[in-house]
Amino acid sequence: MQQTIGFIGLGIMGKPMAKNLLKAGYALVVHDINPAPVEELCALGAQRAASSRDVASRAEIVITMLPDGPDVEQVVLGPEGVLEGARPGMVLVDMSSISPLVSQKIGAECERRGVEFLDAPVSGGEPKAIEGTLAIMVGGKPESFERVRPLLSVLGSSVTLTGPVGAGNFTKLANQIMVACNIAAMGEALVLAAKAGLDPEVVFQAVRSGLAGSAVLEAKAPMVIARNFRPGFRIRLHQKDLRNALLAAESLQVPLPLTSLVQQMLVSLINDGKGEFDHGGIVLFTEKLARAEIQRG
16 A cells, blocks of 8 residues: 655645656645645545644655745744654655755754655756656655655656755755756847847757757747746746855855856846746846847747
8 A cells, every 4th residue: 555645835846746646546645825726636536634734644754845945944843834743754855946054954853853854856847747757856864765766756757866965955956057047048049049130940940959959948948939938937936046056155155156147137037027937038138138039030
């Protein structure tokens, strides 16, 4: 019989991830502050929990998928939180993208209570969450990792233990730096092409098989050219990730000039009311400066 899994946080990423666990045959207990996705999951066979504490009291493994560090702290450490309902030996897997320093704080408190903790942020956005092909970067003890590896393999095609608690989110921050800077560079390149009178679609096809080709280019260039900014991963969340990267870098005395610049671009876009756009919308910053739009000729 499959283990009972608790799942807290049924947003853009969490809901399809929870659905994949149900499809794989896991018994699921779910909770979210928004009742709509809870209803949807319960209609598919999940059980409803009244609180995060209730989830933990009924599950052997609990997954959290939340927007930011303060949310995770509240859900895990706060009143009616996970640790109030947890039993010694339970595993908590936080798949949120948060500051690694917050992960380490939560991990230390979990260890004090006899709860195993892993930080396991993901990359791939909503499409790969739906497909179950996320890249999952895990920090924690090897024995804890082995306990949850089969579960995580349902959610991702790549599941990697990157080091102790906090390492998963350090790895995710590195990922987010590369993705954001890549999108920003793509935006500058395609705006230049458009302003020169070229068809960005033709330029994309010309460069995609060369050294400039990347997963980011393949995913985001067609969306941008089609003017599709429906969020798979929101600008405001990417801004949060880059802010966390800069704070972590400051604590380690690592200068990140490109990250700082792109983070400020994201702040500007949020101020322009585009925080809920897909992060491919980073290109809109350069479009506005150039007074040009990336679109088919």
